[in-house]
Amino acid sequence: MKRKNIARFGNPELVKSLMPNYSSSRPVVKFYLLLAAMTLIILALARPQFGTGTETVKRHGIQVMIAVDVSNSMRATDVSPDRLDVAKQLLSSLIDKLSNDQIGIVVFAGEAQVQLPITSDNIAAKMFLSNISTNMISYQGTAIGSAIDLSLKSLASTSKAGRAIVLLTDGENFEDNAIDAAKLAAKKGIMVDVVGVGTPQGSPIPISGTMSYMKDQQGNVVVTHLNEQMCKEIAAAGKGIYVRADNSDNALRAVNNSLQQLATAPIENEVYSTSNEQFVNLAWLAFFLLLIDMIILERKNKWINQFKWF
Template sequence: MFRFANPEFLYLLLVLPALVVFYIYAVIQKRRAVKRYGNPALLAELMPDVSPKRQHLKFWLSFAAIALIIFVIAGPQFGSKLETVKRQGVEIMVCLDVSNSMLSEDVSPSRLDKAKQMLAKLTDGLSNDKVGMIVFAGDAFTQLPITSDYISAKMFLSSISPEMISTQGTAIGAAINLAARSFTPNESSDKAIIVITDGENHEDDAVGAAKMASEKGIHVNIVGIGDPKGAPIPMGSANNYLKDNAGNVVITKLNEQMCQEIAAAGNGMYVRADNTNSALRALQKEIEKMNKTEMDSKVYSEYDEQFQILAWIALVLLIADVLTLDRKNRIFKKIKLFS
């Protein structure tokens, strides 16, 4: 398990592009200044010891050293000891619709992106709970088995796209059935399924699947995302939308009635996601109401610092920067390392 002890220092990496821009600007200004004095080719002959390539090298040595120093102070660490600990929490399986209709932009920036943003914030609010993820369209498969590793959860979440499943459709029932089988066996903690979907092209017995999950003590909560009035589905380039066989633009609509029926059968809640954070707050309240019980979690209890190699490389680069002169060394002038 890899992590940074002080990840907030990674924001300093934003300085690096600014350094490149500043250096390019300085080089351009320097060339303009030289041109004001005369022909650059003639001036170069008058200054045979000046080496522009050495100056470029010195900058990139300093640039690389600064980048490595930022990583060093961020504190790279690898987990060295895995332990089973007791935690008070709940188990949550998220089922995310990745059908093409989720690309619709009736919710900003799109239905799918809004869902991913909401789940990222929901994950940030978890502490001792376990979370897993299932993606579905015409079929469903497990994207992330249930875990307490929130870093992995957010990493898998960021990579989700409609291209993951070639079969189009909205197999909500298959996703719920798979989620119900994905919880930790023999775990007594409260369990919940969160389905995020627009409910369109519904094609299997989602209500029956939700009812079966409820009979096992699993609450099925539905987050409907989209606009009941409908919106087109962007396809690739700008102003290009999905069309049917007759050439008409396909309009995708949030099927709220179906979503509400599934939530009722699953003894859960239904909430509609819009451009506010109301759906996120509703989910957080629902999770807070769940009974947290003691469960086992695998966690890294010890971490080894891994900054030493980066620190040595940065030191070597800084020494090389100091030893690299702006001008050619008269002693080593005949060695053509730089021109």
Template sequence: MELDERNYLYFLFILPVVVVLFLINLYWKRKKQREFGDLELLQRLSPERSVFKPVLKLIVMLLALAALIMGLVNPKIGTKVETVKREGIDIVFAMDVSKSMLCEDVAPSRLEKSKQIVSQIINQLGSDRIGIVAYAGSAFPVLPITTDYSVAKMFMQNMGPGLVSSQGTSLDEAIKLSGTYFDDKSKTSKLLILISDGEDHSEGAEAAAEEAKKMGIKIITIGLGTERGGTIPLKRNGIVESYQRDNSGEVVITKLNEAGLTTIAKITGGGYVNGNNTKAVLEYVKNTLDKIQKTEFEATEMADFQSQFQWFLGIAFVLLYMDIFFLERKTRWVKKLNLFNENK
């Protein structure tokens, strides 16, 4: 998992800790000096010792630490905006978020497995545009067509059964909503990747697939689950409290329905692949994409950001280098100015 560079900002809490340690050390020194003898006498015995220099060294060290931390954060500044032309296809991921997808007959669960598969498919895409639809008993638009893959992954990770109020699995609603993501006037190839356990609780999935075919949409269906099936755990804070039950009080057993998913895919000239084998899914999708004709998208404006960490690291090293030459005795020319009333 990649570490967000902004997390390094928490290291700034080190600075007040350093100040507190400095004050504690200063208090301890003063206490020991009082135990040793008269403070005024000690000052006379060490007339070259500066009161301000230790504070100056502390300030320089704090600034150096702050600069190092900002270097780790790596601030970025937009330097230019350029026009980029992309070539690819439009892809919509329709992801089943019904409660049956919480079944753990596929590790870690059908839903988490589907997220892993979609994330890895996105990783192997080039310049294609993608969108995301979530569905259960009804369909819900999650992310419109975009080329920002990182945003797509972020939205996808927050998807779950709570996103759609109506439970069940309505494949026809998912196909219909996904169809609205594509531009009818565009000549760009259209691909719908539908991920589900295939337990369709609605009617009309095949009719919706026929309409998708007329729109030039090819559908790939990915099935998750096993024929044996499993229960649907209901968890709170990661702990199983109970299992989903039907109206008669019996524990629900949810199973993979490959037949329905296969039929939908074949209607549009697409294909079905079992999602339990991630490698097989990725290879199948890649082979399919290689065969689909790519078209050039409309010019897109993209901001090019440049890292600025080197400036902060440079400042930090200069300050640390200066700190070496800051001795705790008084500087002669500063001593003559007597800025801090050190001469009595």
């Protein structure tokens, strides 16, 4: 386009002699510099990751299986916002404190399931914890004994590290003998701490997505209560502590202090392999290209042309 405009004034060679500082190459160079810089900025915003970084981690800690009650009664709102959310908030803070330890998660209602096998990845533990809901297990009920048995099987029997099960429930056990399961855990050297969630006064159970409450076969509204007596008996059988969860951090401190009494031991040496973020390098390269583009003028520099470089 520029060549056509110059040709309109006359012979390009003659016009060129009248414009000694004109450069036909510099605008092209500046265009490609700007194009390259914009491309790098777009790539940087995409946050590319490649390459690997390795880190050897030596851990001394304990093994903790967390068993969370996800039965319908955990939707009760006698603690705010509801029992399950209070339990999850407490566990999220507890996981932060167990940074050097191995953690696993079991969920249970009428049956128990492993949500997260024992791991040292606290980030994964919190991610799995956030996904826990009362819709995870279709078979309703409260099988605390099954949850303790499954947690027991999930802990490494050969580990020299202290082992514990932290049980969060409202204590309404209808399916099995939780006390015998806790005694078996204690016999194998595994402490069972119990966190009661709810209040003895209890509350109705909201039905998700409605303004109604669960009712029994006779049409009466079901009121669920925290069974503290059951929780205390399970904790005593498992040689652990019982504490009631509320909106303070008392339960968190009590459980953490209990776990701190367990002996730590080397539990694993892990090598993590991660992808390295490359957006910083691309951003710096784009910055330098833009800087060069600003320095280069579209016309020849008369001051520089005064020097005889060759």
